[in-house]
Amino acid sequence: xxxxxxxxxxxxxxxxxxxxxxxxxxxxxxxxxxxxxxxxxxxxxxxxxxxxxxxxxxxxxxxxxxxxxxxxxxxxxxxxxxxxxxxxxxxxxxxxxxxxxxxxxxxxxxxxxxxxxxxxxxxxxxxxxxxxxxxxxxxxxxxxxxxxxxxxxxxxxxxxxxxxxxxxxxxxxxxxxxxxxxxxxxxxxxxxxxxxxxxxxxxxxxxxxxxxxxxxxxxxxxxxxxxxxxxxxxxxxxxxxxxxxxxxxxxxxxxxxxxxxxxxxxxxxxxxxxxxxxxxxxxxxxxxxxxxxxxxxxxxxxxxxxxx
Amino acid sequence: xxxxxxxxxxxxxxxxxxxxxxxxxxxxxxxxxxxxxxxxxxxxxxxxxxxxxxxxxxxxxxxxxxxxxxxxxxxxxxxxxxxxxxxxxxxxxxxxxxxxxxxxxxxxxxxxxxxxxxxxxxxxxxxxxxxxxxxxxxxxxxxxxxxxxxxxxxxxxxxxxxxxxxxxxxxxxxxxxxxxxxxxxxxxxxxxxxxxxxxxxxxxxxxxxxxxxxxxxxxxxxxxxxxxxxxxxxxxxxxxxxxxxxxxxxxxxxxxxxxxxxxxxxxxxxxxxxxxxxxxxxxxxxxxxxxxxxxxxxxxxxxxxxxx
Numbered sequence: 001x002x003x004x005x006x007x008x009x010x011x012x013x014x015x016x017x018x019x020x021x022x023x024x025x026x027x028x029x030x031x032x033x034x035x036x037x038x039x040x041x042x043x044x045x046x047x048x049x050x051x052x053x054x055x056x057x058x059x060x061x062x063x064x065x066x067x068x069x070x071x072x073x074x075x076x077x078x079x080x081x082x083x084x085x086x087x088x089x090x091x092x093x094x095x096x097x098x099x100x101x102x103x104x105x106x107x108x109x110x111x112x113x114x115x116x117x118x119x120x121x122x123x124x125x126x127x128x129x130x131x132x133x134x135x136x137x138x139x140x141x142x143x144x145x146x147x148x149x150x151x152x153x154x155x156x157x158x159x160x161x162x163x164x165x166x167x168x169x170x171x172x173x174x175x176x177x178x179x180x181x182x183x184x185x186x187x188x189x190x191x192x193x194x195x196x197x198x199x200x201x202x203x204x205x206x207x208x209x210x211x212x213x214x215x216x217x218x219x220x221x222x223x224x225x226x227x228x229x230x231x232x233x234x235x236x237x238x239x240x241x242x243x244x245x246x247x248x249x250x251x252x253x254x255x256x257x258x259x260x261x262x263x264x265x266x267x268x269x270x271x272x273x274x275x276x277x278x279x280x281x282x283x284x285x286x287x288x289x290x291x292x293x294x295x296x297x298x299x300x301x302x303x304x305x306x307x308x
Numbered sequence: 309x310x311x312x313x314x315x316x317x318x319x320x321x322x323x324x325x326x327x328x329x330x331x332x333x334x335x336x337x338x339x340x341x342x343x344x345x346x347x348x349x350x351x352x353x354x355x356x357x358x359x360x361x362x363x364x365x366x367x368x369x370x371x372x373x374x375x376x377x378x379x380x381x382x383x384x385x386x387x388x389x390x391x392x393x394x395x396x397x398x399x400x401x402x403x404x405x406x407x408x409x410x411x412x413x414x415x416x417x418x419x420x421x422x423x424x425x426x427x428x429x430x431x432x433x434x435x436x437x438x439x440x441x442x443x444x445x446x447x448x449x450x451x452x453x454x455x456x457x458x459x460x461x462x463x464x465x466x467x468x469x470x471x472x473x474x475x476x477x478x479x480x481x482x483x484x485x486x487x488x489x490x491x492x493x494x495x496x497x498x499x500x501x502x503x504x505x506x507x508x509x510x511x512x513x514x515x516x517x518x519x520x521x522x523x524x525x526x527x528x529x530x531x532x533x534x535x536x537x538x539x540x541x542x543x544x545x546x547x548x549x550x551x552x553x554x555x556x557x558x559x560x561x562x563x564x565x566x567x568x569x570x571x572x573x574x575x576x577x578x579x580x581x582x583x584x585x586x587x588x589x590x591x592x593x594x595x596x597x598x599x600x601x602x603x604x605x606x607x608x609x610x611x612x613x614x615x616x
Contacts, residue, residue, distance in 0.1 A: 019594060021362045024360055026448050028473045048574075049335055053327045053597050054362050056378035070364035085608025130421060136605075140334050165336045188612070262570060263589050281571050282602050287359050294590050297444075300470075304496070 002093060006030050007103040009096045009297050011084050012242070014041020015285045016111035016275025018068040019211055019292035021077040027300060033072070033161075034098065036083040040065025043278070046137065047128025048183050061128070064285075079253050080206060084112075084245045092306055105272045106306060107299040109294060110258060112242040114276040114283070119150065119235060121205050130212025130232050135159040137286065138232075139166045147232035148173060148215045150203050156236035157181035157189050163234065164194040171228055172197045173217055205231060241277045253279050264295035270302050310401060314338050314413040315406045319392050320550070321348020322582030323593045324419035326376040327600035329385040335608060341380070344391040348373025350584070350595060354445065355436025360593050365463065369436070369561060372593075385468060392420075392553045397576055414614060415578045415607040419600060420550040422584040422591070427458065427543060429513050435495050438520025438540050440517055443467040444592065446540075447474045455540035456523045464544035465489035465497050466556050472502040473543065479504045481525055516543060524584050549585045559572055561587050568589075572603035578610050 005308035010020045013035030024031040038044065046061030055064070072079065087108060088095040094105050115172060116133040118124070123131045132138040147167050149160045152174035158181070160172050172189070177199050179186050189195050198217060204225060215233050218225040242257045251259045251267035257280075258273040260266055266273050272295040275288035321343030332339040346352065354369030370427070379385065383503075394404040395416060404414050424441040426432070431439045440446040447470060448612045455475050457468045460482035462573075468480050480497070485507050487494050497503050506525060510532060513524035523541050527535040549564045559575035561569045566581040568574055574581050580603040583596035 022359055022361060023444075027444070027470070028448075050360065050379075050383065051330055051380060051601075053330060053376045054321060054360065054367075054372055056375050056382055059362075064362055067364050068361045071358075071361060074364055075358065095502060136335070137333075140336075160525050161612075162335070284598075285599050286594075287599045289596040290592075290595040292591050293359075293594045297590050304469075 003094060004106050006032055006103060006105040007070060007303055008109065008296075009034065009094075009103065009105040010109045010114055011040035011245075012041065012111035012275070012277070013069070013079065013206060014111065014113050014275065014288065015068060016113070016288035016292045017041070017109070018072045019289040020109045020296050021072040021112055022075055022091045023296040024299070025072065025075040025077040027296065029300070031078065032077045032103070033077060034082040034084050034096070035079065035201075035293070036081070039069045041258055042115075045127050049137070049285070051278070053218065070206065073249060087271070088251060089249060089271070090272055092270065094270060096305050103122045106303050107272065109292070109299060110243070110246065110271065110273040111275050111276050112245075114239050114241040115255070116235065117238040117240060119203055119237070121203060122231065123206060123235065123269060124206065126206060126212050126233070128208065128295065132232065132234050133205075133236070134283075135162045137232060140162050142167050144168045145231040146229065147171075147228045147234060148203065148217070148228055149234040149236065151236035152176060152179045152181065153236070154181045154185060156296050157185040158236065159236055161185070161192060164192055166190045167232075169187060169195065170195050171217075171230070173201050173203055174199060175202050175220060175222070176200065190218075193251055203233065231261060262294075263298045265293055265298055273296055310379060312412040312414050314340055314377070314411060315611055316415045316417065316604075317342065317402075317411065317413040318417045318419060319404070319553075320349065320376070320419035320583070321347035321387065321419055322419065322421050322584070322596065323351055323376060324347070324596035324600045325417070326380045328417045328582060328604050329380040330383055330388070331601050331604040331609070332379065333383040333385040335604065337604075337608070339386065339466040340411070341385060341387045342390040342392050342404070343387065344351050344389070347377045347387060349425075353435050356449070357445070357593070358448065365541045379403065385469065391585055392609065394553050394555060395557060395579070397557055397579070402578060406433070408540060414611050415580065417600070417603045417607060418551070418554065418574075418579065418585055419583050419596075420553075420585050422549040422565070423544040424543065425548060426499065427511055427545070429511060431514060431541065431543065434516065434541070437518065438516065439514075440540065440542050441530060441544070442591075445541060447471050449539045450475050451463055452476045453539040454537060455479075455542060455544040456511065456525070456536055456538045457544065459544035460484060460487045460489065460511040460545075461544070462493060465493040467544055468503060469500060472500055472541045475502065475540075478503050479525075479538070481509050481511055483508060483510050484508065484519050511541065551585060570602075571606045572599055573606055580606055
């Protein structure tokens with residue numbers, strides 16, 4: 001086949017992308033990783049991580065992201081701060097277009113992650129200081145606390161029920177008069193003594209000195225606003241995969257997450273996906289790093305078969 | 309349903325089992341982990357691990373295993389040194405039989421791992437000191453070295469080809485006069501200048517002061533023995549999943565590995581498998597820990613559905 005600039009282009013510098021980089025660099029692939037902002041991904045805004053194995057007392061997200069980055073660099077991974085704008089597929093050759101240049105490659109691993117939708121009511125300053133998007137990750141930090149949760153879909157209700165293993169009281173704020181979640185989840189939420197649903201309402205603000213202390217809730221019908229004394233606010237109003245640059249070249253689910261099989265193969269041979277950007281059953285650092293190692297293995301096998 | 313002693317029994321204390329324990333303990337499940345020997349699993353015999361993300365300069369297998377164990381303990385996981393002898397399934401209730409007692413549980417996660425077959429010619433003393441069972445893990449440590457590899461199946465040939473990215477020279481020792489690997493892999497091996505196949509031969513011994521320096525190779529037809537100066541010996545003569553206690557209650561592949569889907573569900577509802585013991589595409593610490601988190605999520609969902 002025609003020569004390409006790279007064997008492998010990795011898109012995204014979170015745990016999935018950096019792990020793909022670690023495996024590919026060790027396997028001596030001709031590889032580059034493109035990250036549009038700061039390597040580390042979502043993990044660097046996590047205040048404290050207790051469930052990534054290897055850190056007995058937990059570790060800050062920032063520190064874990066930095067360690068993964070340094071490990072990849074130590075192994076010789078070439079990391080460039082570049083925004084990928086599109087990918088073109090011409091049979092075995094893939095062209096990855098960046099803001100100011102284009103590169104060709106035999107394989108691509110998409111590890112660009114996903115971003116939880118935000119309320120945009122000033123919650124950013126409380127990220128990791130009471131504001132969370134993940135009950136599995138942060139639930140245990142809210143033992144015997146009062147929290148507010150926002151949303152009405154399956155995730156919001158499922159995660160709220162899970163949170164009641166820890167919290168004293170949970171107020172579920174939903175902008176409509178009934179939940180969108182499946183019936184069985186609704187029934188469980190209604191039966192749960194710790195959950196109080198506040199209908200027709202939105203979170204309109206929050207305040208606190210160092211962390212969340214108070215959440216403002218506004219009734220969208222009456223306009224009435226009230227304060228809830230709460231130490232946490234979990235936001236589950238959707239999650240958007242970072243796939244604008246993918247266009248329609250790959251099969252995706254209704255939410256825009258990339259379909260893969262267990263080998264992380266997408267619908268286009270030679271393009272693989274790993275981590276939160278794919279249709280994974282669980283969005284965690286441990287699942288992202290596992291996906292990434294498998295994606296590199298599959299990319300290697302793909303290239304080996306090209307060479308015959 | 310009837311009360312059970314536990315929500316979840318985890319079998320195995322390697323990275324998969326300990327990660328399942330970390331997730332289950334944080335999720336406040338009523339959980340116990342049974343490990344028959346020393347917690348840590350295969351990982352503790354790995355001399356040095358460079359590809360587990362989070363350790364920029366690498367970490368010894370022993371230290372990583374210890375960190376994972378302490379993390380699980382810090383989160384309150386109950387770990388008992390017990391040998392599981394069998395599992396009985398009675399609908400939603402599973403009974404896990406140990407040497408001297410039996411416990412009942414709603415769910416089981418099997419994370420008992422797999423053991424590479426050994427030559428039993430004294431290689432144990434050189435584990436992590438030249439003897440390896442994993443090219444992805446240890447290949448980069450053998451840059452510009454001479455190594456011996458043993459086997460003739462797909463894994464042996466595929467991994468040998470991979471090793472030639474690093475090593476100066478690889479002798480592939482095979483006890484028969486032709487390889488068992490698929491034709492295309494055989495062709496690649498034959499074309500590869502760094503690979504020399506030594507037919508009708510076995511490794512009969514090895515020696516060295518602190519690490520492997522010399523590998524003895526014996527022709528099984530002539531009985532003639534010769535020395536190969538080599539710094540490494542990779543053994544790929546098969547891998548056996550640790551599933552004697554499973555009997556025939558679960559669907560397994562021909563090699564005895566447990567079939568699961570992407571949610572780590574086995575053929576019996578409420579029994580899950582994670583890590584090397586299942587039909588995973590890649591046996592690595594990163595894939596084992598990812599599997600484990602998904603298995604716990606699935607176990608939780610299974611239990612939630614029982615309660616309705």
